[in-house]
Amino acid sequence: MTITEKILARASGKTRIQAGDVGFVSVDKVMMHDVSGPGVIKVLSEWEQKGKKLDHIWDPNRVWIAEDHFVPAADKVSAENIMILSRWTKKYGIKKHFKYGLGQYGICHTLSHEEAMVLPGEVYVAGDSHTNTTGALGAFAAGLGHTDIAYVLMNGKIWLKVPETMLFEITGTKPDYLMAKDIILRIIGDIGTDAANYKAMQFSGNIVKEMSMDERLTLTNMTTEAGAKNGIIEPDAVTESYLRERTNASYSPILGDTDAKFSELLTYEIDKLEPTVAKPFSPGNVSAARELQEIEIDKVYIGSCTGAKFEDLQAVARILKGRKVKVRTEVLPAAQSIYIKAVREGLASVFLEAGVVIGPPTCGACCGAHMGVLAEDEICVSTTNRNFPGRMGHVKSKTYLASPMVAAASAVRGKITDPRDIS
Amino acid sequence: MSNIDTDVIIPGPYLKIHDPKELAKHAMEGLDPEFPQKVSEGDFMVCGSNFGCGSSREHAPIALSQLGIKAILAPSFARIFYRNAIDGGYLLPIEIEQQTLGRIFDKDELEVDLNQNKILNLTRTESYVMMPFPKLVAKIVEAGGLIYYRNAEEG
Numbered sequence A: 001m002t003i004t005e006k007i008l009a010r011a012s013g014k015t016r017i018q019a020g021d022v023g024f025v026s027v028d029k030v031m032m033h034d035v036s037g038p039g040v041i042k043v044l045s046e047w048e049q050k051g052k053k054l055d056h057i058w059d060p061n062r063v064w065i066a067e068d069h070f071v072p073a074a075d076k077v078s079a080e081n082i083m084i085l086s087r088w089t090k091k092y093g094i095k096k097h098f099k100y101g102l103g104q105y106g107i108c109h110t111l112s113h114e115e116a117m118v119l120p121g122e123v124y125v126a127g128d129s130h131t132n133t134t135g136a137l138g139a140f141a142a143g144l145g146h147t148d149i150a151y152v153l154m155n156g157k158i159w160l161k162v163p164e165t166m167l168f169e170i171t172g173t174k175p176d177y178l179m180a181k182d183i184i185l186r187i188i189g190d191i192g193t194d195a196a197n198y199k200a201m202q203f204s205g206n207i208v209k210e211m212s213m214d215e216r217l218t219l220t221n222m223t224t225e226a227g228a229k230n231g232i233i234e235p236d237a238v239t240e241s242y243l244r245e246r247t248n249a250s251y252s253p254i255l256g257d258t259d260a261k262f263s264e265l266l267t268y269e270i271d272k273l274e275p276t277v278a279k280p281f282s283p284g285n286v287s288a289a290r291e292l293q294e295i296e297i298d299k300v301y302i303g304s305c306t307g308a309k310f311e312d313l314q315a316v317a318r319i320l321k322g323r324k325v326k327v328r329t330e331v332l333p334a335a336q337s338i339y340i341k342a343v344r345e346g347l348a349s350v351f352l353e354a355g356v357v358i359g360p361p362t363c364g365a366c367c368g369a370h371m372g373v374l375a376e377d378e379i380c381v382s383t384t385n386r387n388f389p390g391r392m393g394h395v396k397s398k399t400y401l402a403s404p405m406v407a408a409a410s411a412v413r414g415k416i417t418d419p420r421d422i423s
Numbered sequence B: 001m002s003n004i005d006t007d008v009i010i011p012g013p014y015l016k017i018h019d020p021k022e023l024a025k026h027a028m029e030g031l032d033p034e035f036p037q038k039v040s041e042g043d044f045m046v047c048g049s050n051f052g053c054g055s056s057r058e059h060a061p062i063a064l065s066q067l068g069i070k071a072i073l074a075p076s077f078a079r080i081f082y083r084n085a086i087d088g089g090y091l092l093p094i095e096i097e098q099q100t101l102g103r104i105f106d107k108d109e110l111e112v113d114l115n116q117n118k119i120l121n122l123t124r125t126e127s128y129v130m131m132p133f134p135k136l137v138a139k140i141v142e143a144g145g146l147i148y149y150r151n152a153e154e155g
Ligand code: SF4
Pocket: A068, A069, A107, A108, A109, A128, A130, A303, A304, A305, A306, A362, A363, A366, A367, A384, A385
């Protein structure tokens, strides 16, 4: 069995399962945020209105809450949603509610690893499609909607179809101008945005083994853009030391069997891979950054669960140090802890001196919600993960998805730029 | 049209809204702002593959079902949209064959026969196959959604 199959087998109390099986599995952790949370709470209260009483939820210690999409409250409705969440977590005794403006908080998929909310071998479901991100820790992590999360909150389990696994072997020697973002954009460009529908995408190979956790998280984050149910990387020494810096909690990791069956095996030799950009309006519409170097841009956005982790900000700072940006540029660290580190380690002053605005951790403009959305025809290079029409603002705005290095280099030149081409 | 994503079905700024009637006013706004006026109770949508890709927002099937849409016929669906539609009991995501797409036209009158896994085109007196729902999914559909589904096996 693959790691995904083995995790789901353990969670369903079976010794053997295989891709295609449909059944219920026990959940270890569940998360909802300020967009999915009020929707879930609505499902629960409608159920209560039918005469059922919900005095307690399944396990308050396994539930956690993030405020990320519309914080700081973008308007009255968002402010009310945040209040709805606070009242609900108080009522049901949920301690892990990361509140905006109250210590650690940030984008949900960033907190899940920064705060070690999820551990290797666990089944983690959450009310957000990029839940796949957390699979980089060696967990089964998948996104669900409101009704499904409401069901988990009541019963501690959910039905799933065991996915087939596509294995991506990433090998070779990584040039220093290349980031995980370039690799995953190339993969989505090759396989297409629905190639992994209902499937797991697993990453291995020497490049993945050598990658830091922050870089691994970029790979799994964008498996959602290929339609995958989950992205996953087998836990190893990198996982262990990453988690040990953050938690004492014990866990029992799972590895796939050596004779596991994969639906596809794709090998990527990345020595010659170029910095890669996804053009509007699909994450699969990719080109080499150099082919787009004449495109003038209006703005650079460095944010989101994909592209504002600490190492993403370090990559940006390496390029911006001693330089000035030519177009409006925003950096929104993905969590308060990352923001603090950026201040302590001098990144924040590099950004400010380069002319960049630093914003509070939030999903903000990544989903076109607030805090810097795009105007009609505005062109943005962004470290986020989606560039559908209207995703970051006006339906006629244009977003080019890129690595933090490409984004920073583009900010310096005012045009889409390969990091090798800045002087 | 393929790859209709949830940002098109219900754009990001409306995610803070949870009232189905309000959401319905903005359904498909990213593609056709007039869409809500063009559909009525009992309508089906016939779409290209990978319908509903993108975010996990349950707002998408809620908005469409509030407009009266009962089923979406497409060669394939993005997985979260599919689950949300079924588990929330909003509408039926029905997988059809790619070639069926070219046989159905705007305003054709359709009927779905879940017992025989068939779609009847009353206008053209034709019928097409649909992918049967997996057993568990069919039971959830019958129950009217996951919350109402109770099964001895799963306690
Ligand atoms: S940062 Fe963007 S992709 Fe990540 S959770 Fe927020 S809206 Fe979703």
